[in-house]
Amino acid sequence: MKKILLLLGFIFLYLSAFCQSDTTEKVYVIAADNIKAHVQPTMYGVFFEDINMAGDGGVYAELVKNRSFEFKAPLMGWKELKQDGGDGSVLVLNRGVANPDNPRFIHVTSKTPKGYGLSNEGFRGMGVKKDDQYNFSVLAKLPWVAGISLQIELISAKGEVIGSATVSPSSKEWKKYTTNFNATETDPKASLRVLVNGKGSVDLDMISLFPKDTWKQREGGLRADLVQKLADMKPGFLRFPGGCIVEGRELDTRYQWKKTIGDVADRRMIINRWNTEFAHRPTPDYYQSFGLGFLEYFELAEDIGASPLPIINCGMACQFNTCELVPLDQLGPYVKDALDLIEFANGSVKTTWGKKRAQLGHPKPFNLKMMGVGNEQWGPQYIERYKIFEKAIHARYPQIKLVSSLGPNPDGEIFDDLNKSFRKLNADILDEHYYRAPQWFLQNVKRYDNYARKGPKIFAGEYAAQSVSAGSPDNKNNWQCAIAEAAFMTGLERNADVVSMASYAPLFAHVEGWQWTPDLIWFDNLKSYGTPNYYVQQLYSLNKGTDVVPLTLDNKAVTGQEGCFASAVLDSKGHQLIIKIVNTGKMEQKADLVVNGVKPGSKGTLTVLQSDDLNGVNSLDDPLNISPKKSKIEFMGNHVKLILKQYSFCVVRVSIAE
Ligand code: AHR
Numbered sequence: 001m002k003k004i005l006l007l008l009g010f011i012f013l014y015l016s017a018f019c020q021s022d023t024t025e026k027v028y029v030i031a032a033d034n035i036k037a038h039v040q041p042t043m044y045g046v047f048f049e050d051i052n053m054a055g056d057g058g059v060y061a062e063l064v065k066n067r068s069f070e071f072k073a074p075l076m077g078w079k080e081l082k083q084d085g086g087d088g089s090v091l092v093l094n095r096g097v098a099n100p101d102n103p104r105f106i107h108v109t110s111k112t113p114k115g116y117g118l119s120n121e122g123f124r125g126m127g128v129k130k131d132d133q134y135n136f137s138v139l140a141k142l143p144w145v146a147g148i149s150l151q152i153e154l155i156s157a158k159g160e161v162i163g164s165a166t167v168s169p170s171s172k173e174w175k176k177y178t179t180n181f182n183a184t185e186t187d188p189k190a191s192l193r194v195l196v197n198g199k200g201s202v203d204l205d206m207i208s209l210f211p212k213d214t215w216k217q218r219e220g221g222l223r224a225d226l227v228q229k230l231a232d233m234k235p236g237f238l239r240f241p242g243g244c245i246v247e248g249r250e251l252d253t254r255y256q257w258k259k260t261i262g263d264v265a266d267r268r269m270i271i272n273r274w275n276t277e278f279a280h281r282p283t284p285d286y287y288q289s290f291g292l293g294f295l296e297y298f299e300l301a302e303d304i305g306a307s308p309l310p311i312i313n314c315g316m317a318c319q320f321n322t323c324e325l326v327p328l329d330q331l332g333p334y335v336k337d338a339l340d341l342i343e344f345a346n347g348s349v350k351t352t353w354g355k356k357r358a359q360l361g362h363p364k365p366f367n368l369k370m371m372g373v374g375n376e377q378w379g380p381q382y383i384e385r386y387k388i389f390e391k392a393i394h395a396r397y398p399q400i401k402l403v404s405s406l407g408p409n410p411d412g413e414i415f416d417d418l419n420k421s422f423r424k425l426n427a428d429i430l431d432e433h434y435y436r437a438p439q440w441f442l443q444n445v446k447r448y449d450n451y452a453r454k455g456p457k458i459f460a461g462e463y464a465a466q467s468v469s470a471g472s473p474d475n476k477n478n479w480q481c482a483i484a485e486a487a488f489m490t491g492l493e494r495n496a497d498v499v500s501m502a503s504y505a506p507l508f509a510h511v512e513g514w515q516w517t518p519d520l521i522w523f524d525n526l527k528s529y530g531t532p533n534y535y536v537q538q539l540y541s542l543n544k545g546t547d548v549v550p551l552t553l554d555n556k557a558v559t560g561q562e563g564c565f566a567s568a569v570l571d572s573k574g575h576q577l578i579i580k581i582v583n584t585g586k587m588e589q590k591a592d593l594v595v596n597g598v599k600p601g602s603k604g605t606l607t608v609l610q611s612d613d614l615n616g617v618n619s620l621d622d623p624l625n626i627s628p629k630k631s632k633i634e635f636m637g638n639h640v641k642l643i644l645k646q647y648s649f650c651v652v653r654v655s656i657a658e
Contacts, residue, residue: 025590025641028558030551030568032577032656033597037497037548039569042236042307044541046520047462047503048297049243050288051274053513054506057123058523060292061223063134063209064120064192069104070269071287079119081193086115088196093203101259101268105139105205110148110196117195119155120207123285124512125189127525128154128162133212135219137178138194139205139265140169146200152179154209157189169202180212188525206265216303220264220291225528226508229521231304233538237501238306239372239461240297245288246311246375249273249321254313257341260293261360267293273318274515280473281515295357298345298366308345309403309501311372312338314385320408325381328388335392342368342397370401376433376462378407378414383421390425401428403459410434410444423455429500431461435470438484442584445488445559448495458498462505464518464533477518477531479626479647480614486536486649487565487582493540494557494567496548504537511620522620529623532616535609536649539628543578543651545569549597551579564589564644570598570656579652583644593652594639604654606633610645 050056057065065077074092082088088110094103110116128134136152154163165179183190192209196202214221215228230238241255248254253270260267267290275286294310301308315326315334326334340353345368347354357363373389374382386404393400404427407414415432422430434440448458465481468474485504492499509519520534530538551558551568558566563585569578577600583589611626618625628651633640635654644650 023590025592026553027592027594028551028553028566028581029594029596030549030577030579031596032549032568032570034550035547035570036550037495039493039496039544039546039548040236040500042501043496043544044233044235044537045237045239045306045309045501045503046230046233046235046507047239047243047505048507049241049245049505050272050292051243051245051506051516052509052519053123053286054508055292056272056287056289057513058508058510059222059226060289061210061214061221062289062291063122063126063211064207065123065285066287067208067289068102068206068265068269069106070102071285072271074104076285077121079121081117081119081195082115084115085112086117086195087111088116090118101266102205105203107201107203108196109201110199113199114195114197117151117193119194120192122191123525124510125157125525126191126209127188128183128186128190128211129526130184130186131182133180133182134163135178135180135210135212136165136167137176137206137208138167139174139176141174141203142169142172143201143203144172146198148196148198148200148202150202151193151195151197152181153193153195154181154183155191155193156185156187160185162187162190166197174205186526222292222296222300226521226523227300227304229528229530229534233541235304235306235541236544237309237503238297238301238304239309239311239503242311242375243506244318244320244375245273246313247316247318248313249276249318251317251324251326254317256337257294257310257312258337260290261295261356264289264291267291278515283513283515286513294341294344295360295362299362302366307370308366308368309370309372310341310368311375311403312341314374314377314382314389316374316377316382316385319376319378328384331385331388335389338371338373338389338393339396342371342393342400368400370403370429372403372431374405376408377405378418382418387425403429403431403461405431406433408433410436423452427456429459430456431459433462434460435462435464435466437469438465438467438480441465441484441488442560445491445565447491448498449491451495451498453497457500460492460499460502462503464504466518471516473517475517476615477533477617478614479532479611479616481518482532482536482626483582483584483647483649485533486609487560487584489536489540490565490567490580490582491559493569493580494548504533524620527620529618529620531618532609532611532626535626535628539607539609539649539651540580543569543580543653545571545576545578547572562589563587575656575658577654577656580650581644581652582649583646586646588646589644591642591644592639593642596638599657600635600638601655602635604633604635604640604652606631606642607651608645608648610648612646614647
């Protein structure tokens with residue numbers, strides 16, 4: 001008997017270890033006729049910064065690295081080629097004042113009829129796809145009219161020619177020449193050769209290769225698969241161009257929007273601040289070509305239905321670096337840049353900058369409604385500068401909402417001082433940043449419950465759970481971080497009257513070119529994948545609804561009771577009720593969702609994002625390892641019963657009677 005009892009005991013322990021479930025059913029009540037807050041259309045957006053090769057080498061589809069020889073080392077990314085006995089020389093010329101925005105070009109002399117030229121390695125190689133068309137272009141000038149041509153070859157990682165064409169420069173003046181070819185193989189690590197056929201010399205600049213198949217087939221445009229990932233989120237806003245990149249490590253290398261529009265050959269390339277930021281992740285070949293410039297950012301926002309949110313430099317360089325400041329009496333040009341940007345975005349084609357926008361191909365205004373003054377700034381020096389911008393901008397454009405920074409941390413003296421000052425100034429939108437441990441996200445789900453309901457709105461402008469610590473190269477986009485963010489976001493949603501915008505950061509990372517982790521979307525030269533965190537963001541954005549309604553357990557908001565977090569919204573346009581419920585515990589739980597105040601239809605959908613493994617991640621090889629699974633559910637009268645699996649994020653949608 002003793003043995004049997006012992007055996008039964010073991011069986012019980014074994015089973016409870018593997019099928020942990022809380023057998024008591026919990027009744028969650030949704031008061032669906034009691035609207036508590038409106039969800040802003042901007043609520044869930046994306047934060048873009050050219051970090052981790054997000055821009056050059058990433059979403060900007062240019063395949064040639066250092067196309068205009070403006071990197072500090074002018075031939076970085078290029079290699080001299082002497083094949084089949086070919087010989088010659090390359091000189092780097094600098095026309096300085098004659099063309100300050102694009103000073104350098106190369107003078108190539110071939111001493112042999114063939115075999116001499118250069119090759120470009122691309123950004124960790126060039127990703128090319130079999131049968132796709134690639135468009136080559138170059139600015140060329142002949143010192144004297146010589147019978148030479150350029151042989152353009154796409155080379156596979158194995159060294160085979162997988163695409164070729166020729167161009168024949170014919171003018172003694174700078175002229176753009178174009179050609180195209182189809183790739184005969186798929187290769188993530190191709191390279192480009194530019195060989196001179198014939199003896200003689202030629203000047204070359206802006207050597208460029210783009211896929212034809214870009215986002216919306218725009219010439220010289222963006223990588224379609226990466227933009228598609230953004231479009232699939234239906235983001236409410238697009239914040240650009242950052243991030244610390246706005247500030248520059250020093251003022252000289254700050255982001256200046258006027259230098260990023262017009263002919264790409266005239267957009268002065270500068271170093272990317274992330275090139276040198278982290279000693280443990282140096283990226284010496286990281287520069288900003290600005291091929292993705294302000295017109296392209298605005299167009300991107302328009303394409304994906306996001307409200308544009310440009311951030312402008314407010315006369316301060318990064319406070320983690322030089323902390324350089326523009327003296328207050330010399331802020332004029334900076335303020336003018338901000339005012340001109342609003343005119344560029346919204347002005348009629350009769351205004352100076354509206355006309356410029358039209359000349360660049362976009363006569364229709366972009367309907368800019370908000371702008372960030374400074375990125376992640378702090379201290380009295382920031383407040384002083386902000387006030388000058390605010391006065392000038394609101395004097396001319398009172399309807400533009402301004403975003404002001406509450407610094408790099410969500411608490412502490414810097415945060416408190418800024419918070420107090422900006423609330424006193426009755427600022428429009430306060431930008432809070434939190435790069436914290438997953439536990440912080442769970443513990444802070446009530447963060448906004450007691451915020452003042454009047455006054456500035458909150459923009460959770462940069463956040464991501466850090467599996468190790470902020471700035472650690474070992475951080476992973478694992479399920480533990482993603483589910484903590486999902487839980488925390490129920491708190492954002494419940495407080496949508498205070499929180500008007502939120503974005504995960506950073507957005508993109510090249511698997512071989514990153515500086516900062518974790519990141520929402522990872523990619524190589526051909527493929528990309530959304531992290532579990534991406535699917536959390538997507539589920540919130542696609543299910544943001546229009547109005548918050550209370551969801552309670554024992555008359556209390558669900559903010560971590562036995563590991564569960566929940567919120568509910570109505571979609572008044574689609575006549576739907578949307579319930580989000582996150583079980584962060586390792587016990588499966590039984591839930592009875594009771595809907596009061598409206599009549600739910602009998603059929604609904606359940607979308608579940610779940611993994612048994614908190615360390616689970618997605619990858620290029622297993623991109624959907626942790627991804628949403630959708631199924632149908634039946635409502636019985638006004639309620640539906642669910643099993644909330646361990647570590648799961650569930651979204652229930654059901655139509656409601658009009
Ligand atoms: O998202 C990465 C960086 O984190 C941003 O550039 C900056 O604003 C923050 O410190």
